[in-house]
């Protein structure tokens with residue numbers, strides 16, 4: 001029962017592994033990840049344009065908590081034998097598995113994603129050219145702003161079906177629009193991309209926009225590991241979870257972060273670090289409860305904010321209701337930059353903390369607006 005394997009050392013796997021190990025010495029916690037350097041996805045748009053974020057070693061971060069780190073990639077999950085074969089032939093066994101393999105932006109021919117290190121090089125080589133960003137979700141907005149600020153000679157074009165920031169209230173959205181305009185980002189709304197070609201983006205309707213570099217930011221791809229193992233997944237491939245974040249088909253598997261379909265009273269939680277960290281801290285507490293013969297408690301989460309950076313000198317934070325609809329309050333300018341920086345740096349502080357961070361300190365439950373969903 002006490003052999004715990006955490007798959008994936010993103011924000012949530014790191015939080016779960018260190019959280020379990022700091023709460024109990026009765027468990028042997030192993031954390032598996034393909035790289036030994038932690039990927040700060042909250043700052044991916046900064047790394048994507050070539051900013052040096054420094055390298056944080058996963059083994060150095062988790063060793064003080066007593067977590068064993070294994071560098072490698074899970075090739076599959078043998079859910080019956082409770083073993084995970086790696087793609088190099090090694091194998092890891094588990095009693096309890098924490099599934100935290102995250103998500104990625106799907107690859108599109110002739111376009112980069114923010115995860116692609118070659119994007120920074122392409123930008124540098126085309127600093128006076130044209131960058132076309134496909135998709136004006138938060139990643140597209142943040143990447144477009146960052147690129148425009150870093151390369152003033154670059155013409156940045158942001159293509160979007162709807163207006164950027166549609167999820168925000170009108171005032172925060174107006175601020176965001178003005179900031180993109182100030183940075184010289186050309187926003188084209190009402191556009192749907194048909195395909196990306198070498199040197200051009202073709203819109204539905206046939207118009208071709210010449211481009212030197214194209215960044216693709218829309219869509220989400222989920223790992224097939226769980227589905228291929230016969231673990232119940234939702235239509236997108238995220239692990240279907242019960243109220244306590246255990247797999248509905250395999251109770252010895254917990255699923256957290258982007259890779260989990262987490263249901264709340266207002267709907268399924270969409271992948272954010274904001275929701276992922278509380279799901280991981282909650283799972284750490286649940287695993288320890290199980291080891292002590294107690295039942296895990298239901299997970300409740302309510303959103304707090306939509307933080308959007310607009311280059312290094314500006315940002316806008318829309319505060320939200322628990323169901324992620326915009327509230328009255330928003331923050332802009334320097335105060336928003338400081339807020340966003342506090343948000344982005346807090347996970348590393350959690351991993352380095354000497355004691356486990358209580359789950360209730362990592363997120364909002366949503367109170368009476370968000371009762372535990374019926375099964």
Ligand SMILES: Cc1cc2nc3c(=O)[nH]c(=O)nc-3n(C[C@H](O)[C@H](O)[C@H](O)COP(=O)(O)OP(=O)(O)OC[C@H]3O[C@@H](n4cnc5c(N)ncnc54)[C@H](O)[C@@H]3O)c2cc1C
Pocket residue numbers: 007008009010011012013032033034035039041042043044045072073074075100101102103104114139142223225256257258259271272273274275276307308
């Ligand atoms: C540019 C950008 C900005 C963002 N800004 C915000 C923000 O301001 N606020 C916010 O709340 N969220 C933000 N997000 C979303 C946030 O980054 C994700 O929700 C978060 O990273 C999810 O964490 P995770 O641990 O579930 O997955 P991930 O961070 O994706 O980590 C998954 C880990 O699993 C590993 N893995 C995958 N497959 C395997 C395998 N087969 N074997 C072993 N390991 C594997 C991966 O290598 C990775 O290390 C942003 C995302 C991006 C891209």
